[in-house]
Amino acid sequence: NGVEFTYVGTSDLDAVQAAFKPNTKAVYIETPTNPMMEITDVRALSKMAHDRNALVIVDNTFLSPYFQKPLHLGADIVVHSGTKFIGGHHDVISGFTIVKDDELAAQLRLIYKTVGACLSAFDSWLVIRGIKTLALRMEQHQKNAIALAEWLKQEPKVTKVLFPGLPEHPGYEVNKSQTTGFGGMLSFEVDSEETAKQVLEGIQLIQFAESLGGTESLLTYPVTQTHPDLKPEDAERKGITRRLLRLSVGIEDTDDLIADLAQAFNK
Known part of the structure; x- marks a missing residue:
């Protein structure tokens, strides 16, 4: 039946709390947001979500791992557009998913291996080159x-x-x-x-x-x-x-x- 979702401004934690439903499985955020540059308190939101047995997924593209590490703040999954700051040169299309739970990592690894959602050798080299100057x-x-x-x-x-x-x-x-x-x-x-x-x-x-x-x-x-x-x-x-x-x-x-x-x- 697809995925049911609710839009909410996550910089307003009261609004986030009100938006939770009995079937909420995850909260997906970006901080800062694009393009309004709003900030979400990742620690507070993670506690709120975990109290309701929901995962927290953070798009960390804007700050990169250099400036922000959401896994250290309580998030469960972090995603990046590697095309942006990590690659850094407008010449590669890539994306990354980082998790801290071994079981969840194994599930995701199986998915990307079986559907082929992984980088070519050359694209991987371009990303590694970018990381050197991140x-x-x-x-x-x-x-x-x-x-x-x-x-x-x-x-x-x-x-x-x-x-x-x-x-x-x-x-x-x-x-x-x-x-x-x-x-x-x-x-x-x-x-x-x-x-x-x-x-x-x-x-x-x-x-x-x-x-x-x-x-x-x-x-x-x-x-x-x-x-x-x-x-x-x-x-x-x-x-x-x-x-x-x-x-x-x-x-x-x-x-x-x-x-x-x-x-x-x-x-």
């Missing part, structure tokens, strides 16, 4: 993201900056308590749809593209790229408006990135 890259991603978030705050055409590394972010303290960093992803809202289009058309160093987590900075328009399937009213309610832009901050020179955004805003 620490260096994540530090530079974060350094640039902090600088750009601070710059965007003072840009008159920007009305909101969503980045968990800003002390005013509502999830700042929770994020600090469960990670060693804030990562290289941020979103920001501008004053009009026209400004959003102006910036997307005006960037030169930063590329207008949908992926994330690579060495190059990518600017994305979530309402038509990552979340086009949402009904307009649902997208608006979630904050995914025609004024929202998501930025995957690369490892380029910080001043070059700021200069590129500045000229795009002022064309």
